[in-house]
Amino acid sequence: MTDSIAERLAEIRAQIPDSVRLVAVTKTVSAEAIRIAYAAGVRDFGENRIPEAIEKQQQLSDLSDITWHLIGHVQSNKAIKAVQHFQWIHSVDSLKLAQRLDRLAQESDCQPQVCLQVKILSDPNKYGWTVSELLEDLAELDQCRHIQIKGLMTIPPLGLNESETISVFEQTRQLADKIQQQGWSHLQMQELSMGMSGDYPLAVQAGATMIRPGQIIFGARTTQTR
Numbered sequence: 688m689t690d691s692i693a694e695r696l697a698e699i700r701a702q703i704p705d706s707v708r709l710v711a712v713t714k715t716v717s718a719e720a721i722r723i724a725y726a727a728g729v730r731d732f733g734e735n736r737i738p739e740a741i742e743k744q745q746q747l748s749d750l751s752d753i754t755w756h757l758i759g760h761v762q763s764n765k766a767i768k769a770v771q772h773f774q775w776i777h778s779v780d781s782l783k784l785a786q787r788l789d790r791l792a793q794e795s796d797c798q799p800q801v802c803l804q805v806k807i808l809s810d811p812n813k814y815g816w817t818v819s820e821l822l823e824d825l826a827e828l829d830q831c832r833h834i835q836i837k838g839l840m841t842i843p844p845l846g847l848n849e850s851e852t853i854s855v856f857e858q859t860r861q862l863a864d865k866i867q868q869q870g871w872s873h874l875q876m877q878e879l880s881m882g883m884s885g886d887y888p889l890a891v892q893a894g895a896t897m898i899r900p901g902q903i904i905f906g907a908r909t910t911q912t913r
């Protein structure tokens with residue numbers, strides 16, 4: 688297993704430019720397996736459940752240069768922990784949540800970097816803004832000065848073919864470009880968090896700056912946590 692995690696990481700790295708940040712998704716993965724990935728050079732880890740993440744952060748507290756990324760939906764009663772325990776939150780999926788995180792970030796003296804989760808195609812199973820909803824909320828999002836809005840995150844709906852998947856990623860990039868060109872005073876759009884085990888090469892082709900593979904590094908999850 689030790690070799691295979693390092694080997695799989697090497698295979699992924701060989702396929703992506705150095706500028707793309709590899710966020711290894713470790714939901715359901717043990718702290719020991721995270722140590723193996725760390726030894727292979729990974730410093731960015733993604734978790735979708737806050738209690739599970741905090742437990743692993745405690746077990747791994749000796750690895751002080753890890754950057755922790757939250758990639759799962761944040762319930763409002765967990766928002767304070769999200770702000771205090773993660774440097775990145777990819778799954779900011781509503782204006783209400785953004786404003787709550789912003790207030791808590793100020794109170795906690797934290798400045799988490801965040802991505803806004805957007806649904807390019809309608810998908811009742813996923814959280815996030817539709818494109819038109821997001822465009823309407825930008826002025827208020829730009830007022831959030833304690834969270835650092837850095838870009839967009841997307842998860843394509845299940846069951847798309849390759850060209851449909853590429854299209855979702857490209858539309859996400861185009862949306863980020865459009866927002867960037869609007870010249871907001873605080874919010875920025877240079878980051879694109881997109882691409883998981885099954886589709887990260889397509890995401891990188893479309894301009895992803897952060898990919899979030901999990902199973903392709905650590906092996907198939909037995910429990911479904913999406």
Ligand SMILES: *Cc1c(COP(=O)(O)O)cnc(C)c1O
Binds near residue numbers: 735883
């Ligand atoms: C689980 C998950 C991933 C990783 O998925 P894999 O299939 O393991 O690559 C990436 N992003 C989000 C938001 C996830 O929930």
